[in-house]
Amino acid sequence: MLEISNLVKRYGNDQPVLKGLDLVVEGNTVVSVVGASGAGKSTMLRCINRLVEPTSGSIKLNGREQVNLRGANLRHARRKIGMVFQGFNLIDRLTVMENVLAGRLGYVSLYQALTRKFPQTDIDRAFHLMDRVGIAHYANKRADELSGGERQRVGVVRALMQEPEILLADEPTASLDPKTSEQIMVLLQSLASELSLPVLINIHNVSQARTYTDRIVGLRNGQMIFDGTPGEFNQEALDAIYGGIEPPDETGGEEQPIAEARTP
Amino acid sequence: MNEGRSGAGPLTGQRWKKPPFIASPWLRYGLLLAVVVYLYWTFNTLPFNWERIAEGLPRAARIFGGAFPPSFERGELMWTGFKESFQIAFLATLLGVFLSIPIALMAAKNLAPLPIYLLGRGIIILSRSFHPVIVAILFVAAVGFGPLAGILTLTLYSIGFVAKLLAEKVEEIDWGQMEAMRAAGAGFFKTLIYAVFPQILPRQIGLSMYQLDSNLRASAVVGIVGAGGIGSTLMNAFGRYDYDFAFAILILIVGVILVSEGISGWVRKKIW
Numbered sequence: 001m002l003e004i005s006n007l008v009k010r011y012g013n014d015q016p017v018l019k020g021l022d023l024v025v026e027g028n029t030v031v032s033v034v035g036a037s038g039a040g041k042s043t044m045l046r047c048i049n050r051l052v053e054p055t056s057g058s059i060k061l062n063g064r065e066q067v068n069l070r071g072a073n074l075r076h077a078r079r080k081i082g083m084v085f086q087g088f089n090l091i092d093r094l095t096v097m098e099n100v101l102a103g104r105l106g107y108v109s110l111y112q113a114l115t116r117k118f119p120q121t122d123i124d125r126a127f128h129l130m131d132r133v134g135i136a137h138y139a140n141k142r143a144d145e146l147s148g149g150e151r152q153r154v155g156v157v158r159a160l161m162q163e164p165e166i167l168l169a170d171e172p173t174a175s176l177d178p179k180t181s182e183q184i185m186v187l188l189q190s191l192a193s194e195l196s197l198p199v200l201i202n203i204h205n206v207s208q209a210r211t212y213t214d215r216i217v218g219l220r221n222g223q224m225i226f227d228g229t230p231g232e233f234n235q236e237a238l239d240a241i242y243g244g245i246e247p248p249d250e251t252g253g254e255e256q257p258i259a260e261a262r263t264p
Numbered sequence: 265m266n267e268g269r270s271g272a273g274p275l276t277g278q279r280w281k282k283p284p285f286i287a288s289p290w291l292r293y294g295l296l297l298a299v300v301v302y303l304y305w306t307f308n309t310l311p312f313n314w315e316r317i318a319e320g321l322p323r324a325a326r327i328f329g330g331a332f333p334p335s336f337e338r339g340e341l342m343w344t345g346f347k348e349s350f351q352i353a354f355l356a357t358l359l360g361v362f363l364s365i366p367i368a369l370m371a372a373k374n375l376a377p378l379p380i381y382l383l384g385r386g387i388i389i390l391s392r393s394f395h396p397v398i399v400a401i402l403f404v405a406a407v408g409f410g411p412l413a414g415i416l417t418l419t420l421y422s423i424g425f426v427a428k429l430l431a432e433k434v435e436e437i438d439w440g441q442m443e444a445m446r447a448a449g450a451g452f453f454k455t456l457i458y459a460v461f462p463q464i465l466p467r468q469i470g471l472s473m474y475q476l477d478s479n480l481r482a483s484a485v486v487g488i489v490g491a492g493g494i495g496s497t498l499m500n501a502f503g504r505y506d507y508d509f510a511f512a513i514l515i516l517i518v519g520v521i522l523v524s525e526g527i528s529g530w531v532r533k534k535i536w
Contacts, residue, residue: 051447079449083448088442091463105458110454113457261348
């Protein structure tokens with residue numbers, strides 16, 4: 001269970017990006033987070049695994065507080081949170097298998113990581129999961145030789161290798177063509193129920209959010225203004241979330257969390 | 265009606281000249297005057313001794329005359345010199361390339377905290393600030409004549425060049441991969457191994473090849489001040505007026521460098 005309460009994130013002295021957010025995700029629900037660029041979706045997701053440092057508030061995963069963790073404690077907490085990225089963020093020059101096994105980096109020793117001598121159980125798990133999403137035959141291919149949809153599958157498997165207690169997906173389909181992105185959404189949905197894993201998906205595509213998720217959360221200006229089932233997500237809610245907003249600025253807003261994450 | 269195209273249009277009486285590069289005439293002619301005055305002053309104050317230069321010309325002719333034909337008789341000595349130069353260049357490249365990795369990571373703004381960054385940049389600036397010949401003189405004074413001084417000199421030289429360019433590469437890596445490794449719970453070193461090294465490896469191999477080539481060239485130069493290798497052989501040949509032997513060495517140096525440049529260029533093109 002994920003419990004976010006009164007989460008605030010402010011970059012420098014600017015207006016806060018998140019203004020006291022509360023969100024509870026239980027069981028194996030798939031929750032989509034919708035909102036315009038700069039609404040704070042990405043920042044919220046990155047606060048959960050602390051790629052972004054929250055300014056204040058509390059985030060609890062299965063009862064364990066995530067805020068204020070340091071060093072080894074933080075790394076151990078991150079192991080339990082899988083993340084799938086918009087740009088896949090695979091290590092292009094390494095093989096698919098190395099990318100998948102990278103999901104175990106939080107568990108193995110530095111020597112094992114350096115020499116790629118991962119435990120047999122990890123390798124079994126990797127093949128099992130790659131088989132499940134249909135990429136096992138690519139194990140020894142370089143990650144940058146794969147197509148977009150295949151690369152995102154590698155990204156999903158890498159996140160699942162962590163044996164996560166929750167899966168975060170930051171616009172996982174935004175770099176994919178419509179057909180492939182539907183496939184990835186179906187995959188996330190079915191994996192959530194197979195592994196009884198809660199999944200939090202930032203998404204721009206509202207119709208996909210309606211079709212493939214159990215619950216929709218709408219953010220605007222760092223505040224939650226909608227929380228309900230896809231059935232309740234009507235035109236009124238859509239206007240409230242997106243209405244009167246200028247076309248997204250490519251350089252500002254959503255880019256900010258990535259820059260912030262650079263400070264260790 | 266087509267005359268505007270083929271012939272001249274109506275005469276306007278307007279003339280055009282390219283505007284001068286420096287608009288102000290005072291500045292323009294002032295600069296010209298300054299250059300003339302400077303050259304006059306330089307030639308009047310630098311101690312050119314025209315008599316000695318006149319005497320020297322026949323001597324130069326004698327040296328060049330003595331250098332023809334080049335003598336490859338003492339091939340043994342040349343081989344020893346070149347072998348030592350190769351050894352110096354290889355060892356210095358290996359050491360320099362290896363040491364440049366941690367220094368480049370220290371000098372990358374996106375990875376290192378500010379004090380470490382400044383330290384890394386400091387090391388790079390220091391190892392780049394002197395020409396290898398000056399460094400070689402210092403090391404020869406410190407550790408004596410011979411290849412060790414050459415190795416140390418060229419190692420420092422390699423660090424300066426490789427670490428600087430590698431640090432630039434580190435600064436432009438795709439940050440998403442770093443983020444992904446950190447999100448998986450990887451610590452600093454695991455993140456380096458997985459997210460940074462694969463991204464900078466091709467650049468590092470290319471730089472190493474280039475540096476090997478460059479060190480080979482420099483090893484001939486630093487040898488002249490006593491840091492071992494073919495440069496020392498060359499210096500000895502000059503010292504003993506064996507101009508034909510010296511000329512043979514020079515020809516061989518040019519040949520070796522041509523070949524090594526060709527090889528390293530080919531390798532870099534393959535992997536860059």
